[in-house]
Ligand code: NAD
Ligand code: IPM
């Protein structure tokens with residue numbers, strides 16, 4: 001079997017800091033589990049703009065199309081805020097998602113027992129939480145045309161368009177139903193069919209797809225009510241499927257159920273490639289965190305868990321993914337906390353690299 005290939009794009013801000021810890025984990029699997037990857041690294045986001053004048057060079061895009069999986073850190077930063085929209089760091093990420101056609105973004109929110117006390121919600125609301133948000137990632141208002149800022153009369157108008165085709169809804173819904181079948185067979189679809197035609201179509205198509213999955217209990221919720229229910233009693237959900245923008249908002253909210261945005265991984269999956277593996281990119285849900293970048297404070301767990309998702313979804317290494325997730329559970333149970341997991345008055349946080357080292361030690365202990 002050929003060595004699987006992995007393109008690493010650390011990006012900006014804390015991206016390279018958390019990715020350095022993932023590199024330790026990748027090296028560990030090579031040395032201790034005979035699981036080696038052909039790893040290459042490249043630029044995306046602001047750092048790519050600084051070097052090439054574009055947030056994603058065509059060569060990098062081509063590489064991303066060829067590898068078995070892409071692992072991305074984070075992009076963006078205040079120094080790029082005034083750039084023209086077409087070259088903003090975030091455009092690099094959006095181009096990767098669109099051109100690789102990564103339509104299904106899996107954002108699991110799991111509350112580790114050791115962090116149940118730390119959540120801003122009551123312990124019994126979040127303890128044992130394990131939900132999966134499936135966010136449509138390549139369409140909707142993020143990409144719909146027309147868009148832009150135009151002159152109208154004596155003022156400017158900002159325009160974005162929410163747009164979904166039946167086939168775009170169908171494929172992401174199927175993905176969510178398949179996941180639900182492997183989990184607790186419950187799927188909640190969220191849109192705003194009460195005010196948006198795209199939401200009406202979304203509900204119709206999801207209902208239709210549901211006929212192929214009679215074992216899955218399907219429900220529908222308006223996305224605003226869904227946000228409320230996520231905070232009120234999140235354990236009522238198993239899998240949630242929703243559009244690009246609602247999924248962005250709902251997954252950040254879900255992150256706080258788990259204690260910190262620094263905990264949430266994601267997998268963005270497309271259609272299967274010739275080798276049967278899905279086109280895939282893995283990235284933490286959080287951004288480049290300019291407020292803590294360069295200080296060794298970032299929590300690397302979201303990025304490490306994203307690599308665990310790569311092991312599971314791209315490389316058929318479910319048992320090794322579980323080993324890595326268990327190592328993180330151990331480290332948290334042993335009391336290792338980066339600053340984001342301690343709160344305002346938190347004392348003695350560990351640094352990003354100390355957290356990475358603790359994960360490696362727990363992996364060693366798992367052998
Ligand atoms: P952010 O996720 O970067 O940060 C939000 C808050 O969470 C900050 O207080 C930050 O310190 C904290 N945080 C995030 N990740 C953390 C981690 N791993 N450990 C500890 N604390 C963490 O969101 P933002 O501040 O709204 O955006 C900053 C930049 O990142 C923007 O340019 C934005 O566009 C970009 N962004 C990129 C991605 C991505 O690359 N996938 C995702 C979201 C935001
Ligand atoms: C995310 C981010 C991105 C999004 C940005 C950085 C383009 O917020 O991955 O959640 O809005 O999708």
Ligand code: MN
Pocket residue numbers: 248249252285
């Ligand atoms: Mn987001």
